Amino acid sequence: MKAISNPTANGSSRSESRPLEDNLEKRIRPRKRFISRRSFLGKTIALGAGTVGAGLLTSIRTAEASGGLSPGDAALLRFPAALELLEADFWIQYNELGGIQDDEVPGGSGNPDYSEALEVIEDEMGDYIHDNTDDEITHHQFLNAYLVSKGAAPANLDAFRTLMGSTATGVNPDLIGHRLTNLTQLTVDTSWWTRYRDDRHNPDLDPNFVFKQAVPTLGVNQHTAIPRTDADTSDPNFLQAIANTAAFHFPTIEQGGNSLYPSLAQRATNVEVLRILISIGPTETMHFQTWSDVAGNAPPLTAVDPVTGVRVRFPDLEVENELFDKALIMPEPCPFLDRSLPIVSIIRPTNTEGVAMGALQFLTNMGLFIGQSNAFFAYMTQLAQDAAMGALQFLTNMGLFIGQSNAFFAYMTQLAQDADAAERECD
Numbered sequence: 321m322k323a324i325s326n327p328t329a330n331g332s333s334r335s336e337s338r339p340l341e342d343n344l345e346k347r348i349r350p351r352k353r354f355i356s357r358r359s360f361l362g363k364t365i366a367l368g369a370g371t372v373g374a375g376l377l378t379s380i381r382t383a384e385a386s387g388g389l390s391p392g393d394a395a396l397l398r399f400p401a402a403l404e405l406l407e408a409d410f411w412i413q414y415n416e417l418g419g420i421q422d423d424e425v426p427g428g429s430g431n432p433d434y435s436e437a438l439e440v441i442e443d444e445m446g447d448y449i450h451d452n453t454d455d456e457i458t459h460h461q462f463l464n465a466y467l468v469s470k471g472a473a474p475a476n477l478d479a480f481r482t483l484m485g486s487t488a489t490g491v492n493p494d495l496i497g498h499r500l501t502n503l504t505q506l507t508v509d510t511s512w513w514t515r516y517r518d519d520r521h522n523p524d525l526d527p528n529f530v531f532k533q534a535v536p537t538l539g540v541n542q543h544t545a546i547p548r549t550d551a552d553t554s555d556p557n558f559l560q561a562i563a564n565t566a567a568f569h570f571p572t573i574e575q576g577g578n579s580l581y582p583s584l585a586q587r588a589t590n591v592e593v594l595r596i597l598i599s600i601g602p603t604e605t606m607h608f609q610t611w612s613d614v615a616g617n618a619p620p621l622t623a624v625d626p627v628t629g630v631r632v633r634f635p636d637l638e639v640e641n642e643l644f645d646k647a648l649i650m651p652e653p654c655p656f657l658d659r660s661l662p663i664v665s666i667i668r669p670t671n672t673e674g675v676a677m678g679a680l681q682f683l684t685n686m687g688l689f690i691g692q693s694n695a696f697f698a699y700m701t702q703l704a705q706d707a708a709m710g711a712l713q714f715l716t717n718m719g720l721f722i723g724q725s726n727a728f729f730a731y732m733t734q735l736a737q738d739a740d741a742a743e744r745e746c747d
C-alpha cells in the first residue's frame with residue numbers, strides 16, 4: 321500500500337483571482353512523473369495480457385488483494401473520501417447559516433434572514449440542508465474508517481482548512497478562517513437541467529454537444545451562495561439571489577456525485593468495494609433529485625452584487641418548453657451505449673469518453689504508449705483516469721476552491737490520480 325504524504329498548506333500562496341483551469345493544469349503537471357511510472361507498470365502488465373493470458377493476471381490480482389484491499393481498490397475509496405470531506409465542509413457552512421443545528425450537525429446558530437430567503441424556495445429547506453449535511457459527514461467517516469480497517473491510508477485534508485468563509489451572523493465562530501471550500505465565488509454550471517430533460521443527447525455519446533444552462537448568468541462570473549457578511553442580508557432582493565444561487569448549487573454538486581460513483585464503481589475489483597460505491601452513489605442521486613425539484617421553485621429575479629457588480633438573472637422555469645419545464649423532474653430517457661438501442665432513463669454521464677480523448681492525447685504526447693500493443697487496455701485505462709480528474713476539474717471550475725493553496729491542489733490531484741491508477745494495477 322502506497323502511503324499518501326500529507327503536504328502542508330501554504331497559506332501565503334492564496335490568490336483570489338487566478339484563472340482556475342490554468343491553475344489546476346499547472347498543479348497537475350508536477351505529478352506527470354507519477355503517472356508515467358504507474359502507466360509503465362500498467363503497460364507491462366497489459367503486454368502480459370496479450371502474450372501470457374488471463375491466468376497470470378488472476379494470480380497478480382490475488383496476490384495484490386491478499387493483504388486486504390489492492391492499492392487500486394483503496395484508491396477508488398480514498399478519492400471519494402476526500403471529495404466527501406469537501407462536500408461535508410461546504411454543507412456544514414450551509415447548515416450553520418440556513419439549516420437545523422443539532423447534535424447530528426453541530427456548529428453555527430442560523431442566519432434568520434438567509435433562512436427565510438431559503439424557505440421562500442422550499443418550506444423544509446432547513447431540514448433538507450441538515451440531512452444532506454449529515455449524510456456527507458457519514459460518507460467520509462465511513463469511507464475513511466473502512467480504509468483504516470483494511471490497513472489502508474485514509475484521506476486527510478486537515479492541513480488545508482485555511483479558508484476564511486463567511487463572517488455573517490450564524491456561522492460557527494470557531495471555524496472562521498478554517499474552511500476547506502469557498503462558497504462565496506461560485507461559477508455554477510446548470511447544464512444538468514437540460515441534460516436530464518433532453519431525450520436525444522447523452523454526454524457519453526455526444527461529448528461535444530453543449531447542453532443549455534437553466535441559469536446562464538450563474539455559469540459565468542463569480543457568485544456567492546451564502547451571505548459573506550451581515551451587509552449581504554440588508555437588501556432582500558440580493559439576499560434572495562444568494563439563496564437562489566445556493567438552491568442551484570445544491571443539485572449541481574450532487575449530480576456530480578450522482579455520476580462519479582457509478583463511474584468509479586465500474587473499476588472496483590473487490591465486491592465489497594463495489595458494494596460501497598453502489599450503495600453510497602444512489603444517495604447522491606437522491607440528493608440530486610430532491611434538489612433539482614427544489615431549484616425549480618427559486619423565484620425569478622434579477623440582482624446585482626453590491627460588492628462585485630456582477631449581475632445574475634434567475635429565469636421563470638414554469639414554461640411549456642420541455643427542455644426547461646420545471647415540472648419535468650424525472651430523468652428523461654436518452655440514448656445509452658449505442659444509438660441502435662432504444663432510449664432509456666439513466667444516470668449520465670457514467671463514462672468519460674469525451675474527456676478521455678483529451679487525456680489520451682496528453683499521455684500519448686508524453687510517450688507513455690510507445691510500443692503499446694493493447695490499445696483497448698490503454699483506452700480503458702485512460703477512461704478510468706479521466707473519471708477522477710474530471711471530478712476535480714468540475715469542482716475547481718465551480719470556484720469552490722478559490723483561495724486554496726498549491727499544496728491543496730497537489731494533494732487532491734494525487735488522490736485523483738491514485739484512483740485512476742486502479743485499473744492499471746488490477747488488470
Ligand SMILES: [Fe+2]
Nearest residue numbers: 404407456459
Ligand atoms: Fe456524499
Ligand SMILES: [Fe+2]
Nearest residue numbers: 574577604607
Ligand atoms: Fe452529496
